[in-house]
Amino acid sequence: MTKPLLLNAFEMLVPVHQSPGLWRHPDSGAHRFAELGYWTDLAKALEDGGFHGIFFADILGQYDVHGGSADAAVRGGVQYPTLDPLLIVSALAAATERLGFGVTASVTYEHPYLLARKFGTLDHLTGGRVGWNIVTSYQESAARNLGLDTQIPHDERYDRAEEFMDVVYKLWEGSVDDGAVVADAAANVFVDPAGVRGIGHDGDVYRVPGPALVGPSPQRTPLLFQAGASARGRAFAGRHAEAVFFAASTPAQARKYTDGLRAELAAAGRAPESVKAFNIATVIVAETDEAAAAKLADYEAHVDTDAALALFAGWTGLDLSGLDQDAPLTYIRSEANQSALAQFTLLDPERTWTLREVAKFVSIGGRGPVIVGSPATVADELERFAEDGGIDGFNLTSAVRPADLLAFARLVSPELRRRGLLAESAPGATFREAVLGKGPRLAADHPGAAARVPVG
């Protein structure tokens, strides 16, 4: 018996997230990506469909590796323009009651004193429904525009990230006591000064002597997401994450990942079930298997090969521009290529690919499985994947946005509910409670809990 699944929508405030060219499909609404109503409508539909969260990716630069220019990505609307996802959360919270909001923010480009206030603010305004996807950022173009000559080296970014987490845990967990914000008119005390303390942080990178600007919010620390694929990234996730995203294309690959995750958790002294594992998946559903297969074929005809290769180049650093898109690629097995392609677990180097096939692969499914069929077929496959892969839920992407997510909510969610496979969030539950089944605060064995000040 499969345990109930967690459902997360994987989104981004851009015209094209992971499916270049598909915005040209007649069912696409992506041209409305900068309209508030587009997102409030989607959030409501996801909540009705039993989704636990909507998760916003973010980047701070353009994809400019392909052909040495951003032109292909710009023309294709590939993650450009890029709105700031932190700024839409309060509107989506006002439009919903149970949906959680995962937001990407970079420890490289934010200051912990201010980021702590941002998530503290959103945790208050959402009633505890906010999560943070911790990233260290990977784009040269972002680094340049923020005044750095080049990116901070990968491992140094993770060293800084560790100190960043130390600072924000102190601000969220240790700076203001639970009972400090009393608003007691008779006693003439809004906040008890004895319950507020400066964190006195004086580290290699950050110095933050003072207290948090925001008082204790429902979750204090937002639900922590991470998706690092490198060894440093996985160790970081093992210490800090409460939910991880990854992109296995088969249940066996997923099992390998989740086994590794449990080992990292053990190394960090945390309980094996402390972290929920979400695999990326694209679901193309229709009333029947035949109709779904036809939909996929129709989608494939809308792929934009050049724009897809621009996205691929941005992710991997491999510039494949100017090559014949229908000629078989010769795969050169080199260490650099292995590293660049490591995240593309489906991109089998033993197979012969053309660039057009790479583009199709990137554009429909991205880095995860593409599940196509009737509601029953999709539910079967989700159930099998989750059970065999040892995962807790899916991070669902759209090929055609928002149509595929709406179709999932309309067709697949009822089927999952019928099977008892959809874990419904309780109204009023925090994001942590909805995802982890407990909370609203960090677990005692999470390193952030060490920043708490004992009461007594």
Place this chain on the structure above:
Amino acid sequence: MTKPLLLNAFEMLVPVHQSPGLWRHPDSGAHRFAELGYWTDLAKALEDGGFHGIFFADILGQYDVHGGSADAAVRGGVQYPTLDPLLIVSALAAATERLGFGVTASVTYEHPYLLARKFGTLDHLTGGRVGWNIVTSYQESAARNLGLDTQIPHDERYDRAEEFMDVVYKLWEGSVDDGAVVADAAANVFVDPAGVRGIGHDGDVYRVPGPALVGPSPQRTPLLFQAGASARGRAFAGRHAEAVFFAASTPAQARKYTDGLRAELAAAGRAPESVKAFNIATVIVAETDEAAAAKLADYEAHVDTDAALALFAGWTGLDLSGLDQDAPLTYIRSEANQSALAQFTLLDPERTWTLREVAKFVSIGGRGPVIVGSPATVADELERFAEDGGIDGFNLTSAVRPADLLAFARLVSPELRRRGLLAESAPGATFREAVLGKGPRLAADHPGAAARVPVG
């Protein structure tokens, strides 16, 4: 005949904004300051009452001058805790149709590349209803927590601010052409790369080679507010502001300020009517003059002297803790005191004050007039003040929050409407159009317009 007035609500996402102790009044709802519903309800009421905007102040530190500690400010909830105002705007936009949103953000602690994205995002999500209050920040406690040993000196902050504005104008006005975001499926062009250009900024403080992350929003540059009182601040406002806030206590003082403003505009080569002048005012209204006077007396009984002096100390740098609160103060005329008290135009050094009186002065009215009476009395006084002072509107604060703003909307706005004194915003108008009467883009004689790239 007085021209119609502009109305702005002056708020802050804190328990106590400018009226220490008044949160203890039975009509106060300020204990709900961290609840989204508190703010969406207020925004709707203000819109119904014909307000053109709600304006959010912000600070990034605590008031810790009084007694050398933040305890008095913390106890009184004086601008602490402090939520991030940028993050509530989208929810308020979803709840309203015409209200504008002015948000304070610091050029000292933000990066222009990211701040440009924030306001670009909000300008999209609000349909062009966002404004920016440009501040350079003044708190030691904020500087320390952001890794600086002390504040950047005042004049250097303004030099940096000038370069900051140069960068954001290039990003908002010059980086992406109006027609560039076409979403033309037939042509397979979401964004025309020829209409997107890096700004190539390489200055003393900032280096931003790349293009804006956000495309052209309804206003591009948000409506620009400024409230600088120093000579540098006034010159900065003369160049950049489209609306200014100040705190004159009499129409004569207001006239002096607005005359100076027009001179600064002329010096900057801008039309005299380019900038709207808002004076702070506190309105205490009831059905009758007698009832309003009784309300004021009741309010005065709720002032918290110690918390008010903590706020006063934070503003002026004068620590008056530990003195007898009922003894007459000896005013020592010194250059430092003059400078510190300059913004308190009402605080007449010729008069004898006790600390309790200073506290009352600070807590009800802050730095502007307190207008008390029936709707007709209040409207008379607003009309007289505006006409004699040469101002365009009022930045209305509450003593008891949000009760005084709600009472204004319920009682004074109908009276102003009856007199033809309330300039109603058209549905769908941008904030710039609502305030300046033209737009939606920056005027041609505004320095930001120089960042535009000629089409052709």
